[in-house]
Amino acid sequence: MSGHSKWHNIQKTKGAADAKRSAAFTKIAKEIIVAVKQGGSGDPANNSRLATVIAKAKAANMPNDNIKRTIDKALGAGNTDNYESVTYEGYGPCGVAVIVEALTDNRQRTAPEIRHYFDKFGKGMGAQGCVSWSFDRKGVIVISNEDEELDEDTVMMDALDSGAEDFSADGPVFEITTDPDAFNDVVAALEKKGYTFESAELEMVPQNYVTMTGEDDVKNMEKLLDMLDDNEDVQNVWHNWQQD
Structure with a gap:
């Protein structure tokens, strides 16, 4: 069965994120706060968005x-954190399509x-929608088999039996x-x-x-990704x- 090789595409950026684990946890914590406030519950059983973020947090070893x-x-009466979800779209070198998802308390700073x-x-x-039409939102779960202890056919059958769409x-x-709507059930x-998961989130x-x-194009793309990764929003x- 075919996959989209997302893991291959993020290996370099994941290495950078691992080196900044504290910053990564801070970003996930922000997502948790938004999920609790928007979902109106601190119980993932009653808040699907929170369940999704918790799966991401656990996979990141938070x-x-x-x-x-x-x-x-987030549930505390004195919490005044107020973040807004904003999505930006644009083009990297050679027309690479890029989608940036942010949580900000100040659009005038972030944009x-x-x-x-x-x-x-x-x-x-670019304008909203300029590249997002060429992406599909999916739940993506990555399981490491570096020690080769897992049997590929067994994992595939377990995944499909759990409700997954595809395996690679x-x-x-x-x-x-x-499917995004089935993600939390498959994770559970x-x-x-x-x-256990190397990563698990909606992508x-x-x-x-x-x-x-082109060497310059590759360098500029890497710089673009690094700058975006380092932005706290x-x-x-x-x-x-x-x-x-």
């Missing part, structure tokens, strides 16, 4: 105590910063794709079977990919750059 403290903070990154290292920021083996990892079912999956051969960056 300690359970941190997750609980963040939920309690110019994101626009500057696109102008300096890419081909500019990509080097040392297995990648499971789900696989957790009950004893699986924007490209319908097609762009490759780059940016939660997720999706793109269709097919890395070698």
Whole structure:
């Protein structure tokens, strides 16, 4: 069965995120706060958005105590955090499609910063919808098999039996794709079977990919991704750059 090789595309950026684990936890905590406030509940059984973020947090090895403290903070009467979800779309070098998902308390600060990154290292920021039409929102679960202890056929059958749409083996990892509405159920079912995840979240999956051969283009794309990753308002960056 075919996958979209998302893991191959994010290996470099994941390495950068791992080196900044504290910053990554801060961004996930912000997502938890928004999920609790918008969902009106600190119980993931009654708040599907919170359940989705908790799956992402666990896959990122965020300690359970941190997750609980963040939920309690969001439920606290004195909490004044007020973040707005904003999505920006634009083009990297060679027309690479880029989607930036942010949570911000000040659009007037965030938008110019994101626009500057696109102008300096890419081909500019576009209008809403300019590239998102070429992506599909999917649940994506990545399971590591670097120690080769897992049997590919067994994992595939467990994933499909849990309600997954697709399964692929990509080097040392297995990648499971789900319908967004089925994501939380699939995560729960696989957790009950004893699986742990390298990553688990809702993603924007490209319908097609762009490759780059020019050294300057590659450097600029990497700089663009680094700048976006370092911005405290940016939660997720999706793109269709097919890395070698």
